[in-house]
Amino acid sequence: MKRGISSGVPKERVKKVIRVYLCVILILLGYYLLVTNIDIGVNCIFRRLTGLKCPGCGSTRAVLCILRGDWAGSFKQNLMLIPELTFVGWAAVYSTVNFLKTGRGGLNVKPDRAAYVFLAVLLIWWVVRNLI
Numbered sequence: 001m002k003r004g005i006s007s008g009v010p011k012e013r014v015k016k017v018i019r020v021y022l023c024v025i026l027i028l029l030g031y032y033l034l035v036t037n038i039d040i041g042v043n044c045i046f047r048r049l050t051g052l053k054c055p056g057c058g059s060t061r062a063v064l065c066i067l068r069g070d071w072a073g074s075f076k077q078n079l080m081l082i083p084e085l086t087f088v089g090w091a092a093v094y095s096t097v098n099f100l101k102t103g104r105g106g107l108n109v110k111p112d113r114a115a116y117v118f119l120a121v122l123l124i125w126w127v128v129r130n131l132i
């Protein structure tokens, strides 16, 4: 197995990570182009069935607001977008580092207190956003 000169991480793992990130970027870019040019977005199944908003409802509109520099509009669309993106970003970085070190995919970590607090806040947000 070939290893990188400076890091000791096998090159195959680095190449796989780059391919995965490129695929994610291409999918996000394609979704962005669909949403902004054809006005096609993902309809929330939970909202369609219940009429209530889920924690993710408004995320696409919130991201588009951020891309336009409209932070107030983003918070109005989905107040929890930034914490949700932070959590997803942390999970992506953690799993990437874990994969580069061990060669095993996934998070491979037990949820800690912070994850339970985040989940509790998300559940409270889910209820509150449907009451206000």
Ligand SMILES: [Zn+2]
Residues within 6 Å of the ligand: 044, 045, 046, 047, 053, 054, 055, 056, 057, 058
């Ligand atoms: Zn939803």
